[in-house]
Amino acid sequence: MPVFALVDCNNFYASCEKLFDPKLKGTPVVVLSNNDGCVVARSAEVKALGIPMGVPWFQIREQARRHGIVAFSSNYALYADMSNRVVEVLSGFTSNIEVYSIDESFLEVSGFSNWPGGLAGYGEEIRQRIADWLGLAVCVGIAPTKTLAKLANHCAKKGLAATAGVCDFTTMAPEMLTCLLGRIEVGEVWGVGRKISARLDAMGIKTVRELRDMNAETIRASFSVVLERTVRELRGVSCLALEELVPDRQQIMSSRSFGTLVYDLADLEEAVASYIAKGAVKLRTQDSLAGAVQVYIRTNIFKPEVPQYQRGVTVPLPEASADTRVLTAWALKVLRRIYRPGFGYHKAGVMLLNLVPRTSRQFALFDAQGSAMDGRSERLMGVLDSINGRYGRGVLRLAAEGVDRSWQMRRGNLSPGYTTTWAGLPRVRAN
């Protein structure tokens, strides 16, 4: 029987920002989405103020000023680096890890029940070590299924039936657990989102306990096999395994809202070329080729009073490729086809689709001279990636990506790259 521990960082992005600036201790901190659009992370102080997740920043700016909230633009380089450090510390506990998201990992811990203090003691040690070594707070939920481990983590975070950030369902008396699940809203369950919550609510199912006790076949008939699996997991039947190997992406998306409205085709071309370049790096990192490219552009959907236009078109490539030049040429061809002058564009994006492993490439029938045959493309892209890997992303790039890039997103309150750039290293002064 497996036992899962879910380790989840508290207020992760906000905690990363606070970590390197001691002055922020006790200060309410939010982190904003790209373009400084929405609130995507809140420190404990901000949550206490009742500011909801996902709210547009401009709507609460005045309120934030009154409460002295400090806002940061997203610094993904910092968060990704701290995330890697957390995973490294966790790797010291067990090698059976699934890195589920930037701030969460599942661990398979059935072998550690003899640990001093049991699995809860094990969880406590994880918490302590991450706090000591990285200065970050995490909560640990332990249970026989992943879905229950998520809920246990929720209890640990909310202080429900848990001591100091660890909650272990495996040692809890069944009546206790039932009682606890009866106090948690069904929408907290992993896999139950807004829509399903509303439908369950209409059926009179409001708590986790009520969902757990539903007939699984009924749930399957009225919802789907996915929710049926959730019900079984809530009963302690493990249906979801630890996924230690990260499968290759099936599609790669790259898109951004612009810092200001974009009217010119030339600017859109630069943006699309940049997004392709970014996606192509990911593509080559997983050693895949794209068999199709999609490009889309759209005006600002939040401004229905201005003329609206949006269009996206997918082209299959004659031969799958991971060459930035090839992908860019196709993407620009699509863009020129869908572009309509006179609109203020708010966002553009590209998708790399029909991905296949490079080793199972299908050559084009009528293109014996093609880039695939000579290996020069792969060598060039290899050099491109290694130079950018060493000197920074975008140091070497196609001219199509532009120089001025007036369309780039806003990042007005970006913190330094504390752990990722030399100039950003924190300084410690001894008095």
Next chain:
DNA sequence: TCTGGGGTCCTAGGACCC
């Protein structure tokens, strides 16, 4: 003035096959 980005999985329905 101002509203993120990047993914996965499942299902239903249509086209097509023998």
Next chain:
DNA sequence: TCTGGGGTCCTAGGACCC
């Protein structure tokens, strides 16, 4: 008078996650 049964593949749309 009367028109089957069983299957695959693809796509679009909808749900979910962080």
